[in-house]
Amino acid sequence: MEINGVEIIDTYAEAFGIKVSRLLVTAATKELALTATTEATGYATSVIGCPAEAGIDVYLPPTETPDGRPGYVIMICQGSKKKLSHELLERIGMGILTAPTTAVFNALENPDELLNEGFKLKFFGDGYEKELEIAGRKVHSIPIMSGEFLVESEFGIKDGVAGGNFFVGGDSKMSALIGAQAAVDAISNVPGTITPFPGGVVASGSKVGCNSYTFLNASTNEKMCVGLKNEIEGSEISAAVNGIYEIVIDGVDETSVKKAMYEGIKAATSVPGVIEINAGNFGGNLGAYKINLKDLF
Amino acid sequence: MEINGVEIIDTYAEAFGIKVSRLLVTAATKELALTATTEATGYATSVIGCPAEAGIDVYLPPTETPDGRPGYVIMICQGSKKKLSHELLERIGMGILTAPTTAVFNALENPDELLNEGFKLKFFGDGYEKELEIAGRKVHSIPIMSGEFLVESEFGIKDGVAGGNFFVGGDSKMSALIGAQAAVDAISNVPGTITPFPGGVVASGSKVGCNSYTFLNASTNEKMCVGLKNEIEGSEISAAVNGIYEIVIDGVDETSVKKAMYEGIKAATSVPGVIEINAGNFGGNLGAYKINLKDLF
Amino acid sequence: MEINGVEIIDTYAEAFGIKVSRLLVTAATKELALTATTEATGYATSVIGCPAEAGIDVYLPPTETPDGRPGYVIMICQGSKKKLSHELLERIGMGILTAPTTAVFNALENPDELLNEGFKLKFFGDGYEKELEIAGRKVHSIPIMSGEFLVESEFGIKDGVAGGNFFVGGDSKMSALIGAQAAVDAISNVPGTITPFPGGVVASGSKVGCNSYTFLNASTNEKMCVGLKNEIEGSEISAAVNGIYEIVIDGVDETSVKKAMYEGIKAATSVPGVIEINAGNFGGNLGAYKINLKDLF
Amino acid sequence: MEINGVEIIDTYAEAFGIKVSRLLVTAATKELALTATTEATGYATSVIGCPAEAGIDVYLPPTETPDGRPGYVIMICQGSKKKLSHELLERIGMGILTAPTTAVFNALENPDELLNEGFKLKFFGDGYEKELEIAGRKVHSIPIMSGEFLVESEFGIKDGVAGGNFFVGGDSKMSALIGAQAAVDAISNVPGTITPFPGGVVASGSKVGCNSYTFLNASTNEKMCVGLKNEIEGSEISAAVNGIYEIVIDGVDETSVKKAMYEGIKAATSVPGVIEINAGNFGGNLGAYKINLKDLF
Known part of the structure; x- marks a missing residue:
């Protein structure tokens, strides 16, 4: 899509x-x-x-x-x-x-x-x-x-919803960053939602657990790290993507979070060099909500 | 002085x-x-x-x-x-x-x-x-x-210093507020110091303990509340003062805090309607440092 | 009123x-x-x-x-x-x-x-x-x-309207200034209007012509200068007013300008130390529009 | 270099x-x-x-x-x-x-x-x-x-100097933009210089004269337009460059302008995706100053 x-x-x-x-x-x-x-x-x-x-x-x-x-x-x-x-x-x-x-x-x-x-x-x-x-x-x-x-x-x-999210993928790091900022601008007008990270943007999306250091509950998501794209096996980054920033959304309910994701994604796609929108999940077993990107549109 | x-x-x-x-x-x-x-x-x-x-x-x-x-x-x-x-x-x-x-x-x-x-x-x-x-x-x-x-x-x-402070007294609330903001502007160029309150300004200086509710360790400093000036006995606010904001300074050492107090007070006095500079203490028994305002100049 | x-x-x-x-x-x-x-x-x-x-x-x-x-x-x-x-x-x-x-x-x-x-x-x-x-x-x-x-x-x-205006009078200069800033904040949400002066606030309301220097078309409005209040005869500043800032509004039509004046004045009155709202006119012979402050409410 | x-x-x-x-x-x-x-x-x-x-x-x-x-x-x-x-x-x-x-x-x-x-x-x-x-x-x-x-x-x-300049070339438009913003941040601490364009950045570097419309003294510099790179003959944009923003500097003297160019270029090169620094000239016959990029370092 x-x-x-x-x-x-x-x-x-x-x-x-x-x-x-x-x-x-x-x-x-x-x-x-x-x-x-x-x-x-x-x-x-x-x-x-x-x-x-x-x-x-x-x-x-x-x-x-x-x-x-x-x-x-x-x-x-x-x-x-x-x-x-x-x-x-x-x-x-x-x-x-x-x-x-x-x-x-x-x-x-x-x-x-x-x-x-x-x-x-x-x-x-x-x-x-x-x-x-x-x-x-x-x-x-x-x-x-x-x-x-x-x-x-x-x-x-x-009871609200935390961790609604999407990834802005760009042809370069700075394309993804400005795409993410545009998304935050759009979400800032959606009542009932916030983007709690610095300036609304997450630079360091993480995975659950840690392979090398078992005492950590969360660690870098190496398969989505642009700097490791060509250094590790199993990178999940698309060939053309060289920059990724994440948006995380908390909201008063699922409807608000979906609205924020919709507006944010649309805004990100208006920025030159933004080439792909992805999202973060943990296999579907941890969170109460699964929000399909395609269902937003 | x-x-x-x-x-x-x-x-x-x-x-x-x-x-x-x-x-x-x-x-x-x-x-x-x-x-x-x-x-x-x-x-x-x-x-x-x-x-x-x-x-x-x-x-x-x-x-x-x-x-x-x-x-x-x-x-x-x-x-x-x-x-x-x-x-x-x-x-x-x-x-x-x-x-x-x-x-x-x-x-x-x-x-x-x-x-x-x-x-x-x-x-x-x-x-x-x-x-x-x-x-x-x-x-x-x-x-x-x-x-x-x-x-x-x-x-x-x-080991640094916390709670360096002074009060900006104005002929009105807003004179004191802009006086306090001018002080924060000046202190922002003194290395080794911060003004940790919102925008650097404290609206609600407190006293140790609480007379009416003994379960509280700190409460409003009623003798310095401009709104209670004419309602309570023992108000310590000067007759002409109708507005008070406090500046609190943390620093890497006493010298830095004194420098910040000096620059902040000087800046506050340049604002129209600022008429008095005061400071907060607790009888001298609680803190390790006593900084006399007059010794700054 | x-x-x-x-x-x-x-x-x-x-x-x-x-x-x-x-x-x-x-x-x-x-x-x-x-x-x-x-x-x-x-x-x-x-x-x-x-x-x-x-x-x-x-x-x-x-x-x-x-x-x-x-x-x-x-x-x-x-x-x-x-x-x-x-x-x-x-x-x-x-x-x-x-x-x-x-x-x-x-x-x-x-x-x-x-x-x-x-x-x-x-x-x-x-x-x-x-x-x-x-x-x-x-x-x-x-x-x-x-x-x-x-x-x-x-x-x-x-054809729109220029020079819609009101004066924010305060018990001190800084009360009037923050009152004026509050007015600008309110007006910034009234579509079809702008406050063209720096930050929306006028520090130097003028009069038509100049008494001492006939080559000038406009000069300071000495009868409304707070610093001359006690120095000249004929000052038109109320006894309790010690600070005055003006708001000037341009709009797409008179209705918009009136709406901006209404919202701006209401906002200014919410600031501590604002004590009087006035307006500027030139005897009524120069401008096409006369907007009575009382008719706004 | x-x-x-x-x-x-x-x-x-x-x-x-x-x-x-x-x-x-x-x-x-x-x-x-x-x-x-x-x-x-x-x-x-x-x-x-x-x-x-x-x-x-x-x-x-x-x-x-x-x-x-x-x-x-x-x-x-x-x-x-x-x-x-x-x-x-x-x-x-x-x-x-x-x-x-x-x-x-x-x-x-x-x-x-x-x-x-x-x-x-x-x-x-x-x-x-x-x-x-x-x-x-x-x-x-x-x-x-x-x-x-x-x-x-x-x-x-x-007598000062106007039009000191350099072009920030990026692998994408947004890389060049943030590179240019970093340059402006650096130049803002060089006394005696300004970057007069909006936010310090020029989106639309021009050439002298106009080929199609002779009544114009200046027009778009088509050979440096990233959008025309693959549409016109004679584009002067390097193969890898997909984004270009220009910095223009005015200064009190040539020394200040050179210092600003030096600091600005260094800062731009610290941004990911910035890949080339260029500069604008008109054949050397129009301006009194020629500032070689290589001589800055």
């Missing part, structure tokens, strides 16, 4: 269940909202080694937020509810409460359940905190040195 | 010991180096609730790096050596190795000791890794999907 | 007729589209001294553009049709054709007439240019060193 | 004389200084169609500026002294005076002569302007709505 003249390999992305939260962070200006959300979603590419997976979902202009200020929606994801609760508390408390002029609202529709991290944060107010209602939401106003911090009392969580 | 007509309160900042590492992350372009270091230094404002304190130190042009590419120097800090070792491994492995085109070099001079996190990361190569020498440094080349990742074998750590 | 507790002065903005064009510039990535449009809309704050008034209108994701790539809509405005024709030709030819991976499409609905600047640009192809149809549009493909440049053959122009 | 394994073609860049000015623009924050200088240096890629050539030269931290604030040095260039005088007046008056919190100082050492554009701008103050001395410089303080604008009285100009 071809899209824009780019070969779509007949394979599937294998994705996993994860618990997701979705927050709206508003601030006095768009730039200040970006500063806070960048801090709060850092160090969060993969739960393999990071305490969470997190990223910026979409920007909302003042007309679409409860307090009429510009804001970014972010997602914070974790495999366990207990760890997600911890991450929510600390990423809000250390990364957003500490940032100039911010407020935080729940932005997850149809949650499976609610976590009361806003309620927990109010104690930072040492008795000077107050309870407000903003646009029908229960919000805690916590006095801080620079003014007040507003945080909704409860945040929804739900 | 006055600097540029701004009152410098006769007080001191109380700072603490912390273990610091300092890394140089290079990439194909300045933008790609920024993407990687932003991810790797996120979720790292204060060890009160974050797994580390981290931030971008200085930018180095291609002429000043071992591989002739643009790069950002970052600092990662933790109270314990064991936790710092963990943070180095994961922040490099999950935030930089995963980012397009990066390489990582040690950037700490005169270390107390060396941690072999680069050596540990090489196992990700599953036997395909190689050892190189670049500018006299021992470097591991790890094949990754997009090419190769270069990481120096050992990273120095040393 | 008060909005969010901020006084709206009972006055009007006096605006003028201007000829406007509206273009969509797409590129391989959002960043590359921003690079091109930033160059093409520079040196374009006011036709008092610049060859045009120009700015970025809105961002369009790949799903909303003719070629499925991310793009920014820009507006270029001039008082005369002849000069607008020249500015379109040069700003596209020198600022967008020269930028990596770009294409340009007409984005003005219901034009009064069409200018064939795309047709004129095709001659740069020296006979190697081709004609294409993209999404029903007639487009010239011009071979350039790096690939090909696509430009729609004709661009619509129409 | 090879640098980092990349072929340096045995050719020369042909450059021209131009009159250059060099200004330092400071502001309350680095971001505000960038906003002003971006506006003032826009629409200025080439005097072929723009009213000037302009760009940001280097960033100066607060410790290196006359007023202790962060600032960007910019260069504004024109073929004629009269036009340069006009461009200085309007780009400062419309793009910097109008921007929040700015001041402008002369930053050209060893000028051939001085233009009194600061003196001319003071009349905007309508008699309320004052004269100051800052760091030994004669400066006009002009009251504006938001405060005061400071501008040095005189700005130096000198």
Whole structure:
């Protein structure tokens, strides 16, 4: 199958269940909202080694937020509810409460359940905190040195999808890189999804386990390493492909992840030198979701 | 004492010991180096609730790096050596190795000791890794999907200083905010220091302990909250001050932190509406360092 | 009248007729589209001294553009049709054709007439240019060193509105500045409008003519200068106002400009320390449009 | 000749004389200084169609500026002294005076002569302007709505060099593009030089004259167009090169331009897929300077 003249390999992305939260962070200006959300979603590419997976979902202009200020929606994801609760508390408390002029609202529709991290944060107010209602939401106003911090009392969580993915194959490394960046640009407008890796792009797709060092649970995917293409037996890289970058997507549900994959792949194929789209899976036995690339189109 | 007509309160900042590492992350372009270091230094404002304190130190042009590419120097800090070792491994492995085109070099001079996190990361190569020498440094080349990742074998750590600080007091909230941003701009050119909070600015300076809720170790510093100035007894905010933002600085040594405080305070005083510089301390019994504001000038 | 507790002065903005064009510039990535449009809309704050008034209108994701790539809509405005024709030709030819991976499409609905600047640009192809149809549009493909440049053959122009404006008054200079920035953030999501001054903000609102130097057509508006408030007679600045920044808006029609003023003013009033909204006029005899602030709400 | 394994073609860049000015623009924050200088240096890629050539030269931290604030040095260039005088007046008056919190100082050492554009701008103050001395410089303080604008009285100009250049050839379009971006990053740290095209990169290198349409003075350089490589006779593109972007450099003197070319070429060769460096000339009869690529190394 071809899209824009780019070969779509007949394979599937294998994705996993994860618990997701979705927050709206508003601030006095768009730039200040970006500063806070960048801090709060850092160090969060993969739960393999990071305490969470997190990223910026979409920007909302003042007309679409409860307090009429510009804001970014972010997602914070974790495999366990207990760890997600911890991450929510600390990423809000250390990364957003500490940032100039911010407020935080729940932005997850149809949650499976609610976590009361806003309620927990109010104690930072040492008795000077107050309870407000903003646009029908229960919000805690916590006095801080620079003014007040507003945080909704409860945040929804739900079972979402992690590890939706595709590989952008290029005729050179930099073709694949800009193709991947174009994909991230497109996905950034798909609500309910994030691309948690640095700048949305993964440079180092891995395989499960490790052949040479048995103490490792994950290691480089040598059969997809462009630098080893001609050095090892069994390389799975197409003859014309000299560059590969991966996009990994987390979403609130499978539909959102599929939409992000669709938009991302279409965008990648518009970049000169992108010649093939592939996807990563682990034989189909590890993840709860199999997303066939061909079914997206 | 006055600097540029701004009152410098006769007080001191109380700072603490912390273990610091300092890394140089290079990439194909300045933008790609920024993407990687932003991810790797996120979720790292204060060890009160974050797994580390981290931030971008200085930018180095291609002429000043071992591989002739643009790069950002970052600092990662933790109270314990064991936790710092963990943070180095994961922040490099999950935030930089995963980012397009990066390489990582040690950037700490005169270390107390060396941690072999680069050596540990090489196992990700599953036997395909190689050892190189670049500018006299021992470097591991790890094949990754997009090419190769270069990481120096050992990273120095040393006893540094955390929590250097000052408060920017303004005639309004936004005067204090832009004053604080000007301070961060100035400090960003002082090598060996970072301002780990979001955008370098702290909106919510805290006190030790909590009066109303004894289960909390830290809570809002109500005597310095501008919103409570006229509502509580014992507010310590000057009559004319209506806005306060704090700058917190971590550095490789006390000299660097003092230099950053000096440059930051001078810059803050150049902003219209900044009227007072203060500092935070805890009675002098908690921290190893007392830095008098007046001694800076 | 008060909005969010901020006084709206009972006055009007006096605006003028201007000829406007509206273009969509797409590129391989959002960043590359921003690079091109930033160059093409520079040196374009006011036709008092610049060859045009120009700015970025809105961002369009790949799903909303003719070629499925991310793009920014820009507006270029001039008082005369002849000069607008020249500015379109040069700003596209020198600022967008020269930028990596770009294409340009007409984005003005219901034009009064069409200018064939795309047709004129095709001659740069020296006979190697081709004609294409993209999404029903007639487009010239011009071979350039790096690939090909696509430009729609004709661009619509129409009679629009220049100089829609309001003043953000703050309790300090920096309150007014961040209030103005918040206004610009809000206006950036109102299609059909731009804020052509640097970062969207005017630091130096002027008056018509000059009292001391008769050779000048425009000079500082001393009665609204915060630094002269207590030095001159007849200052028109309210007692509590210590900072003023102006927002100037150009739009495709009066409705768009009013919508931008409404959203901008609302946003400005959400910033701490913003205490008054005013507007600029010239007695009502110069401009074709009078927009009462109170009628916006 | 090879640098980092990349072929340096045995050719020369042909450059021209131009009159250059060099200004330092400071502001309350680095971001505000960038906003002003971006506006003032826009629409200025080439005097072929723009009213000037302009760009940001280097960033100066607060410790290196006359007023202790962060600032960007910019260069504004024109073929004629009269036009340069006009461009200085309007780009400062419309793009910097109008921007929040700015001041402008002369930053050209060893000028051939001085233009009194600061003196001319003071009349905007309508008699309320004052004269100051800052760091030994004669400066006009002009009251504006938001405060005061400071501008040095005189700005130096000198005979500089325009059109220093090189071509980055890649195995694909995107390799050449990122190679060119790496070059721009490196040149941005060479004082006394700018890369005036969008983002510093030229997508559309041209030739003098036009074969098919004699009314044009410049047209596409078809022999260097990658898209025509296999369609026309006489293509001058090497067999392996599939992508070409050009870097154009203006500088205060030939030494600076050579230094920028050297640093830029070295940086480009560090990007994967960059395989050849070439340069543009016109037979050697048009420009006053011939810079051999091989002599740079």
